Amino acid sequence: MHEYDEMALDILILGGGGAGLMAALHANARDPNLKIGIAVKGTIGQSGCTRMVQGGYNAVLDPADSLDKHFADTIQGGGYLNDQELAWSLVSDAPKLIAELERHGCYFDRTPDGRIYQKPFAGQSFDRTVNRGDLTGIEIMSRLKDSVVASGVTPLDEHRALSLLTDADGGVGGALLMDVRTGRFLAATATATLVATGGGARMYRVAAPSLEKAGDGMAMCYRAGCSMRDMEMYQFHPTGLVAGASVLTGSVLEEGLRGAGGLLTNANGERFMSRYDSERMERSTRDLVSRAGYQEIQAGRGTEDGAIFLDVSHLGADYVEQTFPGMTDRCREVGFDLAREPVKVSPTSHFHMGGARIDSSCRTNLDGLFVAGEDSGGVHGANRLGGNGVAESTVFGARAGDAMAGYVRDASRSSISVGQIEVAIDDALKPMTGNGGENIYAIRSEIEDLMWEKVGLVRDGAGMQSALDTLDGLAERHQRATVPDIREYNLAWQEWLNVDSILTVARLTAISALSRAESRGSHYRTDYPEPDESTPPYNVLMQQDGEAPKVWTEDVRLAKLQPVGIEDQSETRMRQ
Numbered sequence: 330m331h332e333y334d335e336m337a338l339d340i341l342i343l344g345g346g347g348a349g350l351m352a353a354l355h356a357n358a359r360d361p362n363l364k365i366g367i368a369v370k371g372t373i374g375q376s377g378c379t380r381m382v383q384g385g386y387n388a389v390l391d392p393a394d395s396l397d398k399h400f401a402d403t404i405q406g407g408g409y410l411n412d413q414e415l416a417w418s419l420v421s422d423a424p425k426l427i428a429e430l431e432r433h434g435c436y437f438d439r440t441p442d443g444r445i446y447q448k449p450f451a452g453q454s455f456d457r458t459v460n461r462g463d464l465t466g467i468e469i470m471s472r473l474k475d476s477v478v479a480s481g482v483t484p485l486d487e488h489r490a491l492s493l494l495t496d497a498d499g500g501v502g503g504a505l506l507m508d509v510r511t512g513r514f515l516a517a518t519a520t521a522t523l524v525a526t527g528g529g530a531r532m533y534r535v536a537a538p539s540l541e542k543a544g545d546g547m548a549m550c551y552r553a554g555c556s557m558r559d560m561e562m563y564q565f566h567p568t569g570l571v572a573g574a575s576v577l578t579g580s581v582l583e584e585g586l587r588g589a590g591g592l593l594t595n596a597n598g599e600r601f602m603s604r605y606d607s608e609r610m611e612r613s614t615r616d617l618v619s620r621a622g623y624q625e626i627q628a629g630r631g632t633e634d635g636a637i638f639l640d641v642s643h644l645g646a647d648y649v650e651q652t653f654p655g656m657t658d659r660c661r662e663v664g665f666d667l668a669r670e671p672v673k674v675s676p677t678s679h680f681h682m683g684g685a686r687i688d689s690s691c692r693t694n695l696d697g698l699f700v701a702g703e704d705s706g707g708v709h710g711a712n713r714l715g716g717n718g719v720a721e722s723t724v725f726g727a728r729a730g731d732a733m734a735g736y737v738r739d740a741s742r743s744s745i746s747v748g749q750i751e752v753a754i755d756d757a758l759k760p761m762t763g764n765g766g767e768n769i770y771a772i773r774s775e776i777e778d779l780m781w782e783k784v785g786l787v788r789d790g791a792g793m794q795s796a797l798d799t800l801d802g803l804a805e806r807h808q809r810a811t812v813p814d815i816r817e818y819n820l821a822w823q824e825w826l827n828v829d830s831i832l833t834v835a836r837l838t839a840i841s842a843l844s845r846a847e848s849r850g851s852h853y854r855t856d857y858p859e860p861d862e863s864t865p866p867y868n869v870l871m872q873q874d875g876e877a878p879k880v881w882t883e884d885v886r887l888a889k890l891q892p893v894g895i896e897d898q899s900e901t902r903m904r905q
């Protein structure tokens with residue numbers, strides 16, 4: 330028998346980003362007597378990607394804009410794969426959430442006459458992006474954290490969730506947690522559990538999301554029996570910094586630099602975008618520019634360390650330093666002078682559009698399990714518009730909080746068997762007891778290279794099949810990897826657990842990508858380079874079924890907006 334602590338809650342929230350904090354605040358506001366715990370792998374309000382949001386938050390605030398326009402932009406951007414009910418929830422709640430964030434103390438940039446300033450962002454038919462300079466995420470998370478601290482919600486900083494606890498009927502009743510500082514386990518049982526751990530886009534060689542994210546939430550959901558959707562849909566940003574072993578490698582140099590006239594060149598000095606989109610050049614869409622940069626590097630026209638160049642020096646040093654102070658500072662930290670010289674960049678993995686299948690109250694197919702934010706799929710379809718990510722995390726976090734408060738009022742607490750806690754702890758301790766000798770960091774780096782080359786920006790069936798075989802081998806090696814037998818702040822142990830999640834998410838990504846025999850949105854296959862217009866748009870669904878997932882497709886329910894004809898998806902019409 331293992332030793333572990335116990336905690337009984339009404340609501341357990343996993344993740345302290347925008348979705349987790351908003352859920353805690355909403356559930357607490359609904360019923361301040363509820364026992365709510367928020368377990369965070371990092372620290373509350375200081376970890377995750379919501380804090381990293383630079384660009385801003387999309388919401389319809391101007392009378393000349395409309396929910397229909399924001400909705401149509403979101404669906405067209407998503408290649409018609411979005412769950413339209415979720416997308417409608419996003420656009421219709423976002424304006425309310427901006428007002429709510431202001432009540433929490435957020436101050437957004439203003440126009441001279443005192444209204445909230447809204448800037449243009451790619452893929453939008455109206456300027457609707459709310460921001461606080463290029464530190465919008467810090468503004469939001471700092472204020473939300475203050476409110477959570479004042480609310481009486483139980484904070485569990487540096488507690489990573491390892492697995493969901495299920496009852497005899499397959500419902501979810503909490504999670505096994507680990508205090509990363511001490512290595513002690515904590516079985517937190519709860520009537521309702523929210524997974525809001527922020528997705529898993531760090532399984533690629535170059536990646537932008539916060540360092541602790543490893544797809545834990547998606548892996549836990551899948552293993553508990555939750556249905557997952559469109560896991561193949563990953564967004565890459567065209568310009569991630571390339572700075573050797575620095576943690577800043579992969580961090581985003583914002584799109585505004587290209588918008589302002591930034592040039593992209595390869596190692597031969599060519600403005601390569603002329604080969605891919607001679608009309609829009611560097612101002613082409615995010616997915617096309619990312620793919621072009623990747624193809625240049627793969628074709629040997631990048632630098633030795635796998636980069637191309639972003640050059641804004643011709644815009645004038647004063648202009649660049651004044652307009653992009655954050656980006657200038659970021660480059661300076663790694664020895665580049667953005668205002669005066671070309672800077673090395675590469676496409677960088679940015680956002681996972683796939684995830685757990687939810688309804689508009691964030692419920693899943695498993696009783697007691699709710700999912701919100703980047704761990705869920707469906708809102709963005711095949712591609713996410715800039716500015717819709719933080720809107721998603723706060724809108725659906727709020728919805729999840731409201732729904733869970735209602736759910737716990739009517740539901741009874743699940744009974745969780747002690748046996749599964751023992752098994753989960755055994756699994757977590759495995760690398761401390763084995764003697765296989767494999768190095769966990771080497772395995773992680775091989776997965777990242779494999780996913781980058783075979784299941785990344787440019788894919789094909791043979792490559793993905795071989796990637797799946799290689800992932801099987803890497804999974805076996807992962808089981809043979811060993812880490813020092815130390816519980817306190819054991820980073821190798823944490824990495825072993827990260828790789829466990831990453832392997833699951835990587836497999837689901839490759840299987841789902843193989844099932845989609847077309848190119849659409851962020852998913853590009855050289856063996857199927859066009860969208861399949863012979864069938865209505867469909868989603869790829871997956872659920873655990875023994876060792877391999879059960880995979881099936883379902884036509885998208887085009888409840889509100891649909892392509893005019895399957896042959897011509899460039900125009901749309903609203904259904905009454």
Ligand SMILES: Cc1cc2nc3c(=O)[nH]c(=O)nc-3n(C[C@H](O)[C@H](O)[C@H](O)COP(=O)(O)OP(=O)(O)OC[C@H]3O[C@@H](n4cnc5c(N)ncnc54)[C@H](O)[C@@H]3O)c2cc1C
Pocket residue numbers: 343344345346347348349368369370371372373374376377378379380381382383384385386387488489490491525526527528537538539541542543545546581679680701702703704715716717718719720721722
């Ligand atoms: C560099 C960058 C810039 C971005 N800019 C924008 C932008 O301008 N506009 C926009 O709309 N979107 C932007 N996005 C996307 C946006 O940040 C995300 O869509 C959104 O913030 C995700 O919110 P979340 O609450 O789901 O997750 P996050 O905010 O990422 O929070 C996840 C939380 O879960 C915790 N966690 C992880 N694993 C575990 C575990 N096992 N147990 C417990 N806790 C765990 C983390 O520590 C963290 O607290 C950007 C993303 C990046 C990477």
